[in-house]
Amino acid sequence: MTGSAVFGGSTSISLRPARRLSYGGRLGGDPAITAMLWGHGAGAPVGRTRVHGLRKGGGSSVSDIKESLDAVLRRRREHLPVVDEQMERWTRIRQLARELRDATRSAGAAGPQGPAHAALDSLDTEAIERAVQDCLDVLAGVRSRVGRNTVNIGVSGRARNGKSTVLQSLSGLDDQQIPSGRGQPVTAVRSRIYHSATDRGALLTMHTERSFLREVIAPYHAELGLDPAPGDLSAFALYDYPPPADAAGKADQPRLAPMLARVREAQEALGTYRHCLTGEVRTVDLSDIREWVAYPEGGAAPPVKRPYLAVRDAAITCAFPIDEVTALGLVDMPGLGELVPEAEAHHLDGLRNDVDFVIVVKRPTDTNAMWAEEDARALQLIASVCTVADVRDFTMILVNTGMCLPENIRALEDDLTQRLNGNEEHRGYWVVLEDGADRDVVRDRVLRPVLEHLATALPRMDEAVIADAIAVCRERTDAIATELAAWTAVLRTLAVPTSAEQTINRAERLREEVAASLQAWVDTLKARAADDFDDTEFLERVAEVHDDVRSWALDGFGEGAEAWRERALNRLRVDRASLPFASTELNRVRVEMARRFAAVDDVLTQRREDYWAGLVDALGSKLALLVRDASHDADVVRPQGYLQALARVLHDAYDPCPVLAGTLDSALDVRLDYHTRVLPHLRRALGVLLPEPDDPAGADGPTTLLAVPRTAEGAELLLERITQLARQAAYDAQAVLAREPATAAQALFAYGEQFEDSFVRSEQSEVEFRRLVGQFQDRMWPSDGAGAQAVTVQVRRVRGLVAELRRLIDDVDPRHPAAEGSRR
Structure with a gap:
């Protein structure tokens, strides 16, 4: 029989109390165990008679008694390694049982109540802990006995x-x-x-x-009903104990008054110890x-x-x-x-x-x-x-x-x-x-x-103590194995996804959520690109700029009509011609009007900012958590900065997501400014302000209109004619700009549609969403420890602890039936 078998194994599932060896009978254990432990059979107990205190049948010499008792002590110590091994094993089992209790409670506190919670609530961790503690207690008693040298x-x-x-x-x-x-x-x-x-x-x-207050003073307080007991010596020294006569009511005073006197004596003498x-x-x-x-x-x-x-x-x-x-x-x-x-x-x-x-x-x-x-x-x-x-x-x-x-x-x-x-x-x-x-x-x-008497009786009593420990450990082992088998059966009914399955599920849900949000955003862009959509803000801004340009032209192009006419007359006399001054002035007016109409650029820029802001919202809160650590950067607050930061995260990840990151980079390349979109069309509207056409011989131009007498009346006429051309150019420019909201909306709709298609449906999109979730799910689901996912994590933890406990319990005795069942 191996050392492990002495204190392990299981023969019964009942949790009976420890057996009592009745005097005059034989040990109710296995004779083989007895022989193994002591090298002889369990002899019948020694009978005694009373003859003035002398025991009948005595007479062993002192040396014989000493030799027998020394042999008992040697045999006791032979059991120490086995007992220590078993105590170490059961201590480990107790630790796992406590971890199992904590894991079960954590799972019960995580997420909304569901089938997993109900199943875990049906499991009793305390039964396992009690059984383990029974084994440790009985083994501690054995160790205390066999570990003594006296x-x-x-x-x-x-x-x-x-x-x-x-x-x-x-x-x-x-x-x-x-x-x-x-x-x-x-x-x-x-x-x-x-x-x-x-x-x-x-x-x-x-x-x-601490031990003095806990073991000496606290019991007095508990008996006297003087809770709470003092937590430190200073509190004990200052505690106001009542006089003994007031210790309790009449019924209890005879018992409690002396106790009160004792604790008061301890307080009064505190300085002496x-x-x-x-x-x-x-x-x-x-x-x-x-x-x-x-x-x-x-x-x-x-x-x-x-x-x-x-x-x-x-x-x-x-x-x-x-x-x-x-x-x-x-x-x-x-x-x-x-x-x-x-x-x-x-x-x-x-x-x-x-x-x-x-x-x-x-x-x-x-x-x-x-x-x-x-x-x-x-x-x-x-x-x-x-x-x-x-x-x-x-x-x-x-x-x-x-x-x-x-x-x-x-x-x-x-x-x-x-x-x-x-x-x-x-x-x-x-x-x-x-x-x-x-x-x-x-x-x-x-x-x-x-x-x-002890020379004869101690081997018998030691054997009884050890045999009882064997029986208790076997019974508790069987009870724990039965309980763990029930746990295993319950846990098998709970479908818990693996880590890979959880990552895939999360990636699919994230992709679906982002796709739905992006589609809703693209639908708003599409509505703005419809023929009947009026961008009132942009049109009002165009009208405001047109009025500004028109007022500027009517006011002598910013210098007053009289000053302009005086300057024009002087140049006509110097040049002895009207065309040089008129050409220079048309060029100046055309350039200035193009510059002034650029004021609509702020509305176009706002449209682009609105586009990026809508995209940020459409990407959702989960992806926003990826740039949370960069929230101290003021630029991240702006939509453009946020998208740049998110693209950097995806580019720089240890498993990069280049397609998703590149799609974000493309979203940042939205060209909706005045010079890119408006100016090319506006330049054609301003063509009436050219001094002469590109082919003067083949088309009429303003040349004949600009030829005026070199007099005050001619300067007046020239101002009138250039102003008329400027007003026409402004009118044409306004008409060009009025068409721009629909064009810009079409462009933004195209940008958004392309982004949504690339981000959600590209060839690598599904793979990169999984890659993204695999390495960033702790940041995207930071509070999931108290959510539904925590239940699955904790169930896996519970399942692992149960499996480890079953292995340890099976190892207590390799012949235990549970061991064969687990191997099968």
């Missing part, structure tokens, strides 16, 4: 029954190290005492400020250990020092008074029944993690000579942690007879024999009657019989 015996019991006295007798220590006394309880800190022939001292693990809350491990001489583990003696002068409050754990090392003792540890528990919050929880923690056997001390005094409810509760606490071994195999009741009246001793013995054990000598609790203060008696009649 056999540990706990000494427990109610306060004032001589528990500390018994510990002194077992360990050889005295009141300075293990305090005992009369009246109030004295043990304040759980201590562990280890045998060493050479070392003598104590290691104290101190609380941190605050500096110790460092979390460090400090070494203390045994002569100084008392104040660190015991309550202060009564009558101490204030301020009372309470350094024990800063101690989280105490480990004492000394030489025990027994020859050739094995690696032995004693665990000193605070007394049961103390009014300290969670004291019994700490007691149980000690039993689970540190103890192989428990000696429960009971002292028959005048008021304590009967087996009481508190004593029964002590055994119940012990039984609650002995989940696989009978508590009677795990426990001794030591009746501490020292300085007790014989009648009280007999009364307690009769009570234990007749009522607790029911006169079942071989099946009841192991009861020993001895003086706990007599070290020789405790050594020979308590400790040695216990060690002799």
